[in-house]
Amino acid sequence: MSLDTLHLQDGITRLALAPGIGGAVANWSVIATGQPLLRHADERALAAGTPRLLGCYPLAPWSNRITEGGFDNPEGWLALAANADNSPLPIHGSAWQQPWEVIEHSERSVLLRLDSQVPFAYRAEQRFELNEGRLMIHLQVTHQADTPMWHGIGLHPYFPRTSHTGLQASAEQVWYCDAASLPTHLSALPAHWNFDEERQLPAVHTDNAFIGWTGQARIIEPQAGYSLEIGSDQGIYLLFCPEGKPFFCFEPVSHPVNAHHMSGKPGLVLLQPKQSHSLTLSLQYRPLS
Template identity: 55%
Template sequence: MSNAVLQLEDRLTRLSLMPAVGGSIANWVTKDTHQPLLRLSDEQALASGSPRRLACYPLAPWSNRIAEGGFECPDGWLALTANTDHDRCPIHGSAWQQAWHVEEHSSSHAHLSLTSSAPFAYRAEQFIELCEGQLILRMRVTHLDTKAAWHGLGLHPYLPRTAQTRLCASAQTVWKATDDKLPNSECALPQDWNFNHLKPLPDNLVDHAFTNWDGKCLITQADAGYQLACHVSGADYFLLFCPVGGDFFCFEPVSHPINAHHLPGKPGLRLLQQGQSTELQLSLHYQPLAEVEQAVQGKADV
């Protein structure tokens, strides 16, 4: 697999893509200080050929785990097998494990595509743009198979985590998971998982889907002097993954909860006929905290 890197930049930031490695983002950093805005991919990560070692990768045509060896479609059962050596369930779809094609590339924009036959025929596209410190990533998937199938989308960014990292993301409930990492009940948010206001990340393991999300998120990194203002369309859920003692966390905008193919009503999934599409868009806006504070002070002085 080629590890060729595609570069984008705007006035404030620089982004590197690795289309052949799952259509992944390798790094996104500030131009003046080289501050990583997503988890830094070092030389070993860049050489690994694994999207899981990089900064962000696409999830299609589903997010996270699917149990029971597949799922039911209108024309019958679609059988799936495990696609990694670390999980017994097929996870995160198939787009992240294939090489993407560069359709178009300019200094600040890239259009990547993937035509896949597994687990059914679909075409995935990513439109990636940098503009004044804002990363905009739009993903579209079009169903190509003659038989209808259920689709879901997501993005899997890894973000730096320190003792001063704070998260605000308003949700109403969470799908609690069993020891097999599959959800079994939707319940009210525990206090330490309620991020309706800026707060530190929990010390315990979190690997769950949060529901009824408004699509907005704020991540502050006070020790690094910046915040990321996030806005998402096409996703009513987010997956939060906080490994114990880790120097990163994952905030994944997704269209559906874990194992939605086997939950009542298949929440968030879309049944697509041939030629139909579904989309998700993520924007992450880099904002130096000094500028944010100046803007707030300016409003207070008016």
Template identity: 55%
Template sequence: MAEPELLVLEDRLTRLLLAPGLGGSLVDWRRRADSQPLLRPGNLQARPLTARQQASFPLVPWSNRIAGGGFEAPDGWFELPPNTPDSPLAVHGSAWQQPWEILAHSADTVLLRLESATPFAYRAEQRIHLADGCLTLELKVTHLDPRPLWHGLGFHPFFPRTAATQVQARAAGVWLCDGQQLSTEHRAVPEEWNLENAAELPAGKVDHCFTGWDGHCRILQADAGYWLDCQAEGFDHYLLYCPPGQPFFCFEPVSHPVNAHHLPGRPGLVLLQAGQSVSGRWRMAYRSVPLREQARSYRTSCAV
């Protein structure tokens, strides 16, 4: 398989590699001074090569899993076959499995577009901007199919995880899951998953969607001397994925819980007619912070 075309964005603090042809994904984002990764470095040697091995990828036109082989649409049942060999469910939409077109590329900004017919007709657009250590991802999807259908969106970034990694993010509730990681019951956040004050990530596996999020998140990497101040717009859920024993975790800003197409009221999904759009933004701001300042800031609330 040929290596994908890579684009570069660079500012005075950080350097970003993108692979538009690989699902519109980010491959590598790191600090320039010492090459410290700010996202988990992607793997371009993986076979099969997909966006899921990279640093981050867009979630369109839904996030995570949809059960039942499809969902009920206003004009009847819409069938969704599995789209990966390792799951019987349709996973993460379809934008991550298709090449995106480069509309514009400058020193600090890339504009990408995807005209998709799978699993239905839509247009997705990404604006990726890098300035002063702040990486901003803007995502917009426009429904093009004549049938009205439900849409959701998000981003799937992977972050480095060490013994010193801490995360700070508020949530009002969490969806518990079954054996297929499908949402089953909404509960208050248990203490072991409470990240309102900066805390180490849970030791056990977590793969759950948290609700009532205010859009702010701080990812603290004390041993590397930095944190990321993150802010989401258009997303009031986040999915936290912590696989035990792995040097990474995922903090995913998303518009809806897992399997929302089958939950009462379809929380977070938007029914779009042809020509209608929905959008969201995710901002990750790198901050170099001395260890003594990090320790004091663990007790503060998130702010961007």
């Protein structure tokens, strides 16, 4: 596993990537102040060799947990084993657990690629671009197996969190979950999860999928003096706010948790050989006046 990092900068922000650690973002920060805009990863975090200690990583060919030991495809059952030491279920696909190849690299842009055979053949590409304080990530997955498979996609960024961190992210409904973070029922938004207007992050443990997202959101850090404007082409986000931690996750994804076992497989895409599925996320840094 390579611990080498690649660097981009646009005069306002600087990005460090760790292609050998799951194609992950290690750090994204403001050049003038050093302010981290994603959770900061030090040398110890990089040496641990897992994207789960870094700033952001790709989710493919699915997001989050899958139950029942696999899922059904048109050509038959795909068996899956647990793939993380902190989860009894297969989680987040396989792209985050493999090294990625650097295809292109310039001052403001990088293209990474992964040709995976696990759990089936697919190619994933990530294009990272910096421009005037804006980070754009485009993730695309192309199905390479001979038979069709259900695909999902997502990104898993970790953001700094303080007691004053605010979020604005309009959605229509939320999936309630059980103790294993598996969805139980879809419901209207309770007050503490209604982010139509800016509000502080919930004090209660949150690990839920929000449906009917507009694709626009904003993170506000008043003490650190900046905001992040979020844009995505997806209509679902996962919000993960672990209690007592200095970070939270706001994850644009194509499908709710365990969609492989929901009626109609909502948000999943059945890809034929050579067909592709993609996701775009933009994060715009804005100093607060």
